[in-house]
Amino acid sequence: MAANTLERRAARRGWVFASPALLVVGAVMIFPVIFSVVMSLSNVSVTGNGIGLSGITGANYSVLVHAPRFWHAVEFTVVYTACTVTVETVLGTMIALVLERLQAGRGWMMALMLLPWTLITVVSAELWGYIYNGVYGVLDAITQAFGVPGVNVLGTPVSAAVAMGVADIWKTTPFVAIMVLAGLVMLPDDVTEAARVDGAGAWTIFWRIRLPLLRPALAVAVMFRILQAFGLFDLPYVLTQGGPGTSTESLALLGYRVLFNDLDFGPGAAIAASTALIVLVVCLAFLKVFRAQVGEQKG
């Protein structure tokens, strides 16, 4: 009984400690998401000193459903995310496997790999824009040295998307590699040792033993990257401006343009809410991974 009262008092104190942070997050992150959903379901009128909301309507979503540009942005974001995250995961795992074997210089490699992560994405976009420049870019100079006539990689939809993917992969693969390496280091040695004694080759050991054991670490890295990639904005904003045409326009970029350039807050909110919805579905698909994260090390 007494212990119970003590516990309850401790719990009350705990909420007092947690509440300032939770209030800020609630007011500035959660409330806006809900407000986006409300706005997307209302008639929004932009007035001189703000916006007015009236009624409940599906009109904003109906605008989206009938807009090929919206569906293109959905398709582009999904395909782009799937491709870049796949390449980053495979490449990141390969890099982690190399680094694991590396005896000397691993510290230096880790330091080097952290640099792209600290780079401002806008800066990396400008850098790759300079590299890809159709008139004087270094990529052009390199291909010409090999006898391939210069191509403007940012000039056609597919090559622009690939070029953007390369810039993305360059910046985020090291991040994936570090996460996977941390997972590799923690794998128990005795299992692989036992397999080796039983005569399993390196290839079999990797595919049948280490990779399955690595799955939790990979799942976290993949989830992080999928959700980050879904918010893709900085890179197309600076590198391709969503072009040529609207071929590399991501959901976030389209949403931003509709909101802040066209001042169409209704459809803009509908795009924002749809993005949130898709992300929520992805989160729920990964709920097991989230739960595993929260549940472990329980004190």
Place this chain on the structure above:
Amino acid sequence: MARKRRLSWFHVAAVAIALFIALPLYWLIASSFKGAGDITSAAAFPPHPSGANYVNAFSGYNFGTYLANSAIVSVATTAAVLCLGTLAGYALGRMPLRGKTAVMTALLMISLFPTIAVVAPLYLLMRDIGWLNSYQGLILAYTALMLPFAIWILRNYFLGIPKEMEEVANLDGASPLRTVVSVILPQALPGLFTAGIFTFVASWTEFIVALSLNSADRYRTIPVGIALFGGQFTTPYGTIFAASAVAMLPIAILVLVFRRAVVSGLTAGAVKG
């Protein structure tokens, strides 16, 4: 023999990885020293190295202002996040709260939510209270944006501290806040470092919220300033790269010095299990 060959294979791969990461960074630094006449040159080394771009970034553009704005916003955000996040992380890590698993799951999800989902209401909110183009508006937005992940890192560190520590402090009659500050906090210092670096880097590099809330030249942060450098038809690459190199320096030093803290944060509890 076979062993020796495999070793060299890994070295070749390691060198290839290092080049893949380092070459674009080298190109950024090298190009920042190319004068206006050389910026279209693809020579491996700047033909006539010059510091003119660095001078121009500060005198021809307002890069000094952007640098100061980024520093103010990032430092203030980091301080606010660490204060609020430590209390929340401690409570969620060590106190008997009902529903804390749900709160942690929700926070982890929120920390991965795309910012586009909040940016329009945030803009309207800041406009209503007159905080567009201000420091406090961006700092408040960033604090909320960065808190969930920081709480996450801190909570994982607090979980690892032995329980006896605070029981002794309790017996000695220390108040709960006092216990946190003088007994638990010193133990959790590495976690504070990690959370602080992550918050700082995220604030330093954030773009979409800064672009939406602080577009006036006086209040632009570095990413917004650099993205809006130059006109519609020309991109002053030399100046951009000089500014970028300056923007990169403090954060690169910070991360390289505290490399361990960063790596442990990237894997914060994440991959145990």
